[in-house]
Amino acid sequence: MFTCRAVHSVTGFCSCRSDYLGSLLCLSCPPSGSFAYLTIKDRLPQILTKAIDTLHRHKSEFFEKHGEKGMEAEKKAISLLSKLRNESQTDKPIIPFVEKFADTDIWNQYLEYQQSLLNDTDEKPRWFYSPWLFVECYAYRRIHEAVIQSPPIDDFDVFKEAKEQNFFESLESITALCIHLQELMTTIEDLEENQLKNEFFKLLQISLWGNKCDLSLSGGETSSQKTNIINTLEDLKPFILVNDMEHLWSLLSNCKKTREKVSVTRVDIVLDNSGFELVTDLVLADFLLFSNLATEIHFYGKMIPWFVSDTTIHDFNWVIEQVKHCDHKWVSKCGVDWENYVKMGKWVYHDHIFWTGPHEFCAMFHVAPDLYAELQKAHLILFKGDLNYRKLTGDRKWEFTVPFHRALNGFHPAPLCSIRTLKAEIQVGLRPGQGEQLTASEPNWLTTGKYGIFQFDGPL
Ligand code: F6P
Ligand code: MG
Numbered sequence: 494m495f496t497c498r499a500v501h502s503v504t505g506f507c508s509c510r511s512d513y514l515g516s517l518l519c520l521s522c523p524p525s526g527s528f529a530y531l532t533i534k535d536r537l538p539q540i541l542t543k544a545i546d547t548l549h550r551h552k553s554e555f556f557e558k559h560g561e562k563g564m565e566a567e568k569k570a571i572s573l574l575s576k577l578r579n580e581s582q583t584d585k586p587i588i589p590f591v592e593k594f595a596d597t598d599i600w601n602q603y604l605e606y607q608q609s610l611l612n613d614t615d616e617k618p619r620w621f622y623s624p625w626l627f628v629e630c631y632a633y634r635r636i637h638e639a640v641i642q643s644p645p646i647d648d649f650d651v652f653k654e655a656k657e658q659n660f661f662e663s664l665e666s667i668t669a670l671c672i673h674l675q676e677l678m679t680t681i682e683d684l685e686e687n688q689l690k691n692e693f694f695k696l697l698q699i700s701l702w703g704n705k706c707d708l709s710l711s712g713g714e715t716s717s718q719k720t721n722i723i724n725t726l727e728d729l730k731p732f733i734l735v736n737d738m739e740h741l742w743s744l745l746s747n748c749k750k751t752r753e754k755v756s757v758t759r760v761d762i763v764l765d766n767s768g769f770e771l772v773t774d775l776v777l778a779d780f781l782l783f784s785n786l787a788t789e790i791h792f793y794g795k796m797i798p799w800f801v802s803d804t805t806i807h808d809f810n811w812v813i814e815q816v817k818h819c820d821h822k823w824v825s826k827c828g829v830d831w832e833n834y835v836k837m838g839k840w841v842y843h844d845h846i847f848w849t850g851p852h853e854f855c856a857m858f859h860v861a862p863d864l865y866a867e868l869q870k871a872h873l874i875l876f877k878g879d880l881n882y883r884k885l886t887g888d889r890k891w892e893f894t895v896p897f898h899r900a901l902n903g904f905h906p907a908p909l910c911s912i913r914t915l916k917a918e919i920q921v922g923l924r925p926g927q928g929e930q931l932t933a934s935e936p937n938w939l940t941t942g943k944y945g946i947f948q949f950d951g952p953l
Contacts, residue, residue: 626884702773734931916941
């Protein structure tokens with residue numbers, strides 16, 4: 494049983510409701526020094542300052558494009574972001590959204606719900622006395638609000654430059670990966686079943702470690718893949734704490750064997766970061782098609798800039814375009830193939846506002862039934878990254894040995910697998926003693942991104 498020590502000044506309770514097992518990760522429990530607390534206290538102001546600086550540096554571009562109006566808009570966006578930075582740093586009440594956008598009502602209703610947890614007092618939820626997942630998502634939604642309140646620069650992505658830099662800095666590793674894929678494509682017919690499985694496992698692991706490259710953990714600082722990742726896989730194996738890759742293989746190879754009966758095998762990938770990680774996901778998706786383990790891949794990205802490096806449709810198209818225009822002919826061939834898959838409908842990209850909302854995934858069935866129904870069409874769903882894991886498990890302080898199935902709390906649209914490097918103080922489904930042992934030898938094992946998991950849920 495976990496007990497929160499952050500007693501709310503008015504209600505006597507903390508909104509994390511930590512009087513039951515699996516309570517929410519709260520910013521105020523323990524009051525300071527937790528990873529959650531530091532992401533808001535230190536990392537968020539750093540990210541906001543970088544966003545402000547980016548707007549500043551684009552001043553002349555805004556002027557060239559929109560004249561005086563562009564300059565005024567830049568000033569407005571900067572002042573709104575500075576206000577946001579001040580609100581968060583001084584623990585002000587969390588305020589409703591004002592600008593009309595697709596999810597404004599959903600967000601404001603959620604804010605009312607947070608308020609209702611404070612037992613109908615006039616006290617407002619505040620930055621440092623609220624559940625972490627909610628506050629962090631709220632911060633990114635507010636960054637977006639600052640931009641859309643500043644036309645004509647309201648389509649400016651303050652994180653675009655950082656995402657592009659991540660791609661360019663990882664170019665060597667991207668090149669090696671694309672060449673590897675093309676070589677594999679030419680030999681695929683000659684591979685025995687076991688060899689094919691090994692290649693599948695290799696690409697899964699590349700996609701896992703690609704998740705180290707997110708830009709929110711680094712406070713927006715560059716975090717790219719500078720070495721050839723393929724050569725490091727063996728050394729990284731001991732750091733995979735939950736390894737359900739065999740389940741993925743049996744599921745997809747069985748689908749392939751029964752393909753005459755069911756003509757389609759659909760794998761859905763809920764994307765995370767753009768740049769290097771996105772390339773690893775596209776390489777995996779390409780392999781799934783040409784190995785015949787899947788016949789259709791559906792991708793889900795974010796509708797607004799999110800957690801610095803998350804993939805939007807713009808990033809998705811931009812990465813494919815960059816790969817297509819690479820000098821190396823085999824790398825460029827990957828880009829051409831990927832563009833064709835999209836044109837032919839073998840790759841389908843979906844947007845949904847739910848992914849940038851405040852809700853954990855167990856609420857999807859009620860909050861976004863259309864998205865839930867879409868996911869139900871998949872034979873397998875891969876959830877990339879840490880934030881998706883937090884939303885899958887409700888960002889709760891689960892015991893390490895709680896089964897993944899239970900932590901999903903009724904979210905079972907289709908067989909699913911989380912592919913994630915650990916960057917938040919949450920992990921379920923470990924062997925008895927495994928978590929405690931790691932804590933004793935490496936106190937920060939949950940948050941450095943050094944460890945990873947393939948955690949599967951579904952019928953075996
Ligand atoms: O800001 C910290 C955090 O929320 C962590 O959970 C994680 O480090 C990061 O943001 C997002 O990681 P990912 O890109 O893997 O979802
Ligand atoms: Mg991310």
